[in-house]
Amino acid sequence: LDLSTFFLGRPLAAPLMNASGVWCNVTNQLNALAKSEAGAMVTKSCTLVRRDGNPEPRYHTLSMGSINSMGLPNEGHLYYLDYAQQHDYENKPLFFSVAGLTLDDNLTMVAQIQDAYTPAMVEINLSCPNVPGKAQIGYDFEALDVILAEISSAYARPFGVKLPPYFDIAHFDEVAEILNRYDKVAFVTCINSIGNGLMIDINSETVLIKPKQGFGGIGGEYVLPTALANVNAFYRRCPEKSIIGCGGVSTGEHVFMHLLAGASIVQVGTALYEEGVDIFARLKIELARIMQQKGYQKIEEYQGKLKTI
Numbered sequence: 001l002d003l004s005t006f007f008l009g010r011p012l013a014a015p016l017m018n019a020s021g022v023w024c025n026v027t028n029q030l031n032a033l034a035k036s037e038a039g040a041m042v043t044k045s046c047t048l049v050r051r052d053g054n055p056e057p058r059y060h061t062l063s064m065g066s067i068n069s070m071g072l073p074n075e076g077h078l079y080y081l082d083y084a085q086q087h088d089y090e091n092k093p094l095f096f097s098v099a100g101l102t103l104d105d106n107l108t109m110v111a112q113i114q115d116a117y118t119p120a121m122v123e124i125n126l127s128c129p130n131v132p133g134k135a136q137i138g139y140d141f142e143a144l145d146v147i148l149a150e151i152s153s154a155y156a157r158p159f160g161v162k163l164p165p166y167f168d169i170a171h172f173d174e175v176a177e178i179l180n181r182y183d184k185v186a187f188v189t190c191i192n193s194i195g196n197g198l199m200i201d202i203n204s205e206t207v208l209i210k211p212k213q214g215f216g217g218i219g220g221e222y223v224l225p226t227a228l229a230n231v232n233a234f235y236r237r238c239p240e241k242s243i244i245g246c247g248g249v250s251t252g253e254h255v256f257m258h259l260l261a262g263a264s265i266v267q268v269g270t271a272l273y274e275e276g277v278d279i280f281a282r283l284k285i286e287l288a289r290i291m292q293q294k295g296y297q298k299i300e301e302y303q304g305k306l307k308t309i
């Protein structure tokens, strides 16, 4: 079965890629993604200069997902720009995740990316929940408007945004209204981890991760319903934009749900962290089997066609 599809006019062999932050911090991880069955790939969200991130332990596997407070550890934007310059774009598209600590840092980084004439597509991360003292831009609607205006005028090409999960219809309406003011925002990636969860080890009566008194972003099975809702909410509200789905994916059925809800590409985070890059081959087989059982030849036949009652 043919799992090929298109994203912003570019062909993808499969609607699957990593979630930023997972298996994409350093070159050997990025090379493994490039060689994998993923149809696209994205770099770790980067800052202007290299960061160690938060003290460890900062990631923990949970019964139905994960909790993390990595703290934006990354090699600095020039490292990923070097990687982008040598990437084989015929093999698969590369997305470049940017998470500047200030507006100026974001503007400096996108200017450097623009000057490098790289085919990589920029995904502005507006939703990192783990930098102490930094509120998420995605939850500050005025700051969201300002950063989109500033980047739209500084960066001449289409770009995307990585949003946190929203939990209120009024917030879907308000954020979509802001996004729809910016034609250059060509895609929206929903969702980032559900911020500031807490899990407890009852034997030691202790939290599981060291940063932020154990508070961290939640990923995995726990977040699937929230991820599907955010994908579908922005799919319905932003008809001119493409949606990238992220959250709760570990099987072909989850991929199918995200595509039905309106995603064009589906990202894998926690399950990729746990299983490794071979997960993409498994998800392709499982998705192909579901399509075969339903008699679908192409993804476009059902993509975004979720029925209501």
Ligand SMILES: O=C(O)c1[nH]c(=O)[nH]c(=O)c1Cl
Pocket: 021, 045, 068, 069, 070, 071, 072, 073, 099, 125, 127, 128, 129, 130, 131, 192, 193, 217
């Ligand atoms: O702590 C992190 O590095 C982190 N962790 C997340 O769950 N989402 C993000 O966007 C980031 Cl930047």
